[in-house]
Amino acid sequence: MSQELHRSVLLREAVDALVTDPGGFYIDGTFGRGGHSAAILQRLNSEGRLLGIDKDPQAVAYAGERFADDRRFTIWHGSFATMDEAAEEHRGEVSGILLDLGVSSPQLDQAERGFSFMQDGPLDMRMDTSRGISAAEWVNSESEAELARVFREYGEERFARRMAAAIVRRRAEKPFRRTLDLAEVVKVANPAWEKGKHPATRVFQAIRIHINGELEDLEQALEKSLQLLAPGGRLVVISFHSLEDRLVKRFIRDQERGPKLPRGLPVMDSQIARKLRSMGKAVRAEAGEVDENLRSRSAVMRVAERLGGEKLP
Structure with a gap:
């Protein structure tokens, strides 16, 4: 299977934000044609591992060919909403999860799709x-x-x-x-x-x-990221339209604030069970990338870090 022309949006920015431990376990929830996965693998040492996930049978077949000789990589056919099943043995130990949302360039460019x-x-x-x-x-x-x-x-x-x-x-x-x-x-x-x-x-x-079922899958994936990420693990999400981005922004905000407590309840700030910490402002593609890849103009990347040492049930 020949490689499709595909440019991963915010490639450097996403991988820089995602990979904090070269020997960690990572999930690329939207493999596509493997641009982000290839860049992640370049950052990992021999102990690092990467799980790629994709709904598209063509993407899964391509992944099997492209990374057939790399024992650090595994591909899973399914939605990222089921990534807890794919990564069950790594529950609470995942160093980073990347979600590059929306339709991929090969899907758009193939008229038969x-x-x-x-x-x-x-x-x-x-x-x-x-x-x-x-x-x-x-x-x-x-x-x-x-x-x-x-x-x-x-x-x-x-x-x-x-x-x-x-x-x-x-x-x-x-x-x-x-x-x-x-x-x-x-x-x-x-x-x-x-x-x-x-x-x-x-x-x-x-x-x-x-x-x-893109928005429903995204909601499930965001919740499951809390179960899978280790303390200090990163969640990196690239959105391409306002519905996705609002959902991601709201999720990170709510997990950063912690549960809503009754007014007047004598609770110290340090006792509030916050699960995520936002890592800076939203990132957008620079002018040079937009000039080379018009699809990147609507991209918005948000990054959050998992807090706490507890594992969720």
Whole structure:
């Protein structure tokens, strides 16, 4: 399998923040085409270990080829929401977890995967093509109200109801099967195009997030990171849109503050069970990286460190 053209966003910044112990155990929760994994392995000594995780069977197959001779590396086929199963024996001992969210460049660039509104292909959008329903199945069967809800909540599309109605009208005559077919219907239904953005961008984003359960998986992964990380272990998350970033920002903030206690309760600050410490401000791609890789312009990286010596149940 030949390597796809893929540039890992915030590569140096992510690995610098993540790897604090060359002999530690690390998790790359979104292997993709292995850019971050390769950089992590370069930082590890002979005792270090890296677990790669990916939903995409193509990514898993590629990982098996690319790192076949490196005994420090293991690949797991599944969502990072299940990383506790993959790393059960390392519970409470993980030195760092990296989550590079969203769709990968190879997925976007392969028309047959159905993620792109710029190339014609089957309307699929599943990151894991071995399970779940395709985007075509969902678009052709879901109620108009639910279509509109998904477009509004996951795509932040202000014309969600209008677009959902257009889709329902069209599918009654002919079901959707191809990406450009759906993109054209959405484009026509969009009365106010945003400069520099395809009028179907938000709808395609919303469908992809919903079909793959991306936000639900992220919520689970963040919670499970608390179980897996050792004290001092790092959580590094790279987000590409506001829904993801708000979720990550809120999670780190809440774990940094600790549990909400009744007002007036006589508790010292040192007694509050805080689980994470934010490591500085959010990091964005520098101008040079954005010039070379336009997809990096929306990237936001947040880093937190695990506090305390207790292991969660």
